[in-house]
Amino acid sequence: MNTRDNTKPKEARLLAVTSILGYGFPELALKIGMEADPHMIGADAGSTDPGPYYLGAGKAFCSRLSIKRDTRLMLLAAVPRGIPVLISTCGGAGGEPHLQFMAELVREIAREEKLDFKLALIHAEQDPAFLKKQLAAGKVKSASRRPPLTVEQIDGATRIVGLMGPEPFERALENGAQVILAGRATDPSIWAAGVARAGLPPEMGWYAGKMLECGAEPAAPKRDGCLLARVYQDYIDLEPTNPEQSCTRLSVANFALHENPSAIHHYEPGGMLDTSACSFEQLTDRVVRVRGMKWVPSAVYTVKMEGVKHVGYRAIAMCATRDPVLIKGIDDYLVRVRAIVDEKTRNFGVPEGGYQLAIRCYGLNGVMGEREPVKTTSAHELSFILEVLAPTQEVANAVVAISRTTILHADFPGRLCKEGNMGIPFSPADVEMGASYEFSVYHIVDAEDPYHLFPIEYADVKGRT
Amino acid sequence: MTRIKDLASVCKSKNAGPFDLTIDVIFGSDELFERVAATGILSAALFAKLYNVDESEVLFMPYPPARAFKATLPRLIPAGAFGDSDVYGAQQHGPILEVEIPD
Numbered sequence: 001m002n003t004r005d006n007t008k009p010k011e012a013r014l015l016a017v018t019s020i021l022g023y024g025f026p027e028l029a030l031k032i033g034m035e036a037d038p039h040m041i042g043a044d045a046g047s048t049d050p051g052p053y054y055l056g057a058g059k060a061f062c063s064r065l066s067i068k069r070d071t072r073l074m075l076l077a078a079v080p081r082g083i084p085v086l087i088s089t090c091g092g093a094g095g096e097p098h099l100q101f102m103a104e105l106v107r108e109i110a111r112e113e114k115l116d117f118k119l120a121l122i123h124a125e126q127d128p129a130f131l132k133k134q135l136a137a138g139k140v141k142s143a144s145r146r147p148p149l150t151v152e153q154i155d156g157a158t159r160i161v162g163l164m165g166p167e168p169f170e171r172a173l174e175n176g177a178q179v180i181l182a183g184r185a186t187d188p189s190i191w192a193a194g195v196a197r198a199g200l201p202p203e204m205g206w207y208a209g210k211m212l213e214c215g216a217e218p219a220a221p222k223r224d225g226c227l228l229a230r231v232y233q234d235y236i237d238l239e240p241t242n243p244e245q246s247c248t249r250l251s252v253a254n255f256a257l258h259e260n261p262s263a264i265h266h267y268e269p270g271g272m273l274d275t276s277a278c279s280f281e282q283l284t285d286r287v288v289r290v291r292g293m294k295w296v297p298s299a300v301y302t303v304k305m306e307g308v309k310h311v312g313y314r315a316i317a318m319c320a321t322r323d324p325v326l327i328k329g330i331d332d333y334l335v336r337v338r339a340i341v342d343e344k345t346r347n348f349g350v351p352e353g354g355y356q357l358a359i360r361c362y363g364l365n366g367v368m369g370e371r372e373p374v375k376t377t378s379a380h381e382l383s384f385i386l387e388v389l390a391p392t393q394e395v396a397n398a399v400v401a402i403s404r405t406t407i408l409h410a411d412f413p414g415r416l417c418k419e420g421n422m423g424i425p426f427s428p429a430d431v432e433m434g435a436s437y438e439f440s441v442y443h444i445v446d447a448e449d450p451y452h453l454f455p456i457e458y459a460d461v462k463g464r465t
Numbered sequence: 466m467t468r469i470k471d472l473a474s475v476c477k478s479k480n481a482g483p484f485d486l487t488i489d490v491i492f493g494s495d496e497l498f499e500r501v502a503a504t505g506i507l508s509a510a511l512f513a514k515l516y517n518v519d520e521s522e523v524l525f526m527p528y529p530p531a532r533a534f535k536a537t538l539p540r541l542i543p544a545g546a547f548g549d550s551d552v553y554g555a556q557q558h559g560p561i562l563e564v565e566i567p568d
Contacts, residue, residue, distance in 0.1 A: 048480070048544065049552070051552045052545045053545060145522075250474055259487065261481040261482070261485055264526070275530075279530055292530075311547070314547075368557060369548075370517070373560050
């Protein structure tokens with residue numbers, strides 16, 4: 001980085017290429033961003049938002065094709081110019097299979113494009129023994145009102161990842177890594193690392209990271225694009241590089257509230273970002289300047305842990321009714337369907353309580369469930385998704401099949417549609433969903449230091465030979 | 466009376482982690498934000514009532530720099546667990562749209 005030149009104010013230029021690696025961005029937006037000569041480019045590749053399945057199953061929630069496209073463009077833009085490329089929460093969930101998936105993909109691109117670079121892989125999957133040690137020492141806290149962590153939860157988890165802070169990225173950069181692929185990290189960490197490397201204060205790095213973690217989301221109108229942050233000692237200038245977009249006070253303020261419980265306190269490894277005194281200034285018609293953020297270091301360096309447990313197997317089926325008599329009496333009908341399913345499943349050997357059935361009724365309360373304030377429907381059609389969870393796939397498939405048959409054919413008062421109550425859109429009607437997971441570990445652990453939970457491995461990738 | 470859906474520039478919901486939902490309402494000018502704030506209608510008590518949780522479980526705060534109000538409250542079902550119908554929590558803002566603010 002060339003920011004240590006004392007004749008100029010320190011500046012870090014950071015380019016976030018996309019909101020999630022694999023979501024895509026226009027090539028023009030990347031080209032314009034690269035013209036600003038960024039000190040690093042990067043993308044966060046994941047989140048807990050797509051739910052527990054991906055961490056449990058070791059799979060990415062974006063496709064390999066779309067991830068490869070985005071990654072190829074990043075490597076081609078940055079590697080020949082010696083600009084570091086940082087990708088965090090690889091494969092969407094940041095476990096070991098996710099990291100290896102990205103490492104293999106990056107090596108494939110290097111061969112195809114004949115690129116040479118020093119690669120760093122930063123691992124985030126956690127050793128249960130360390131968690132048990134910290135638990136025994138009273139060094140684990142619950143997040144989001146979770147019950148206290150137990151040894152059984154640690155042992156019962158399919159996979160546990162820790163959310164790394166910026167320090168492992170800083171170390172990999174210090175050691176000359178040009179492409180850094182990491183497991184689970186807090187979303188702003190790669191950017192906080194880039195700003196720290198430029199010798200700028202932590203509050204600037206964390207705030208820049210908060211803005212950059214979702215690509216051009218702080219810009220409007222909503223488009224795919226890249227976001228450029230110019231970070232200085234006291235303020236950050238945010239500018240989208242897609243010419244169709246602008247940062248406005250509203251678009252930046254909107255994003256400042258994104259996915260965080262508090263508007264003003266943002267807890268991160270090693271401290272808390274306080275945004276209560278932030279101000280947003282419209283610098284030009286496309287650039288917003290933010291200042292006034294503060295960083296409050298914590299006494300203990302903590303790391304959040306995310307883990308999921310396997311809870312069984314799922315199968316689903318979809319159907320819809322266009323019958324006005326059925327729609328009028330739908331609540332009673334669904335009670336009756338459940339009773340018949342209970343009886344028939346017992347008849348073929350499923351013990352009582354041996355499955356769970358959820359019936360989502362779209363057109364009534366399919367989206368909000370019990371929180372839906374509108375209690376009656378004026379819709380002329382209703383659609384249903386039947387979801388079954390059971391200890392084995394065989395039982396899940398059997399219960400969803402009998403549920404689908406029952407909702408299709410059961411009787412109800414005033415029934416005229418004697419051949420069937422539902423339009424079923426597909427043959428086959430039922431979908432096997434495979435293993436099902438739930439978030440189980442969501443706890444904050446005293447990490448002792450920022451590095452040892454996140455080992456770094458280096459390799460010289462030689463795509464030219 | 467004017468409904469939030471006709472006053473706000475943004476009204477949205479999203480997960481704040483797998484166990485919490487966060488709802489943001491943003492207004493387009495300081496004047497509008499101040500006017501809504503002065504009514505006291507957007508409050509922890511309102512969110513508790515509309516989302517059927519105890520008021521003590523609602524973290525509510527105005528955020529003047531963004532002309533925004535933010536409320537964070539527990540999800541009924543953790544994201545992606547059996548029976549969940551909104552894994553991202555992105556469509557739970559509806560009840561707020563209908564809230565009426567005196568003119």
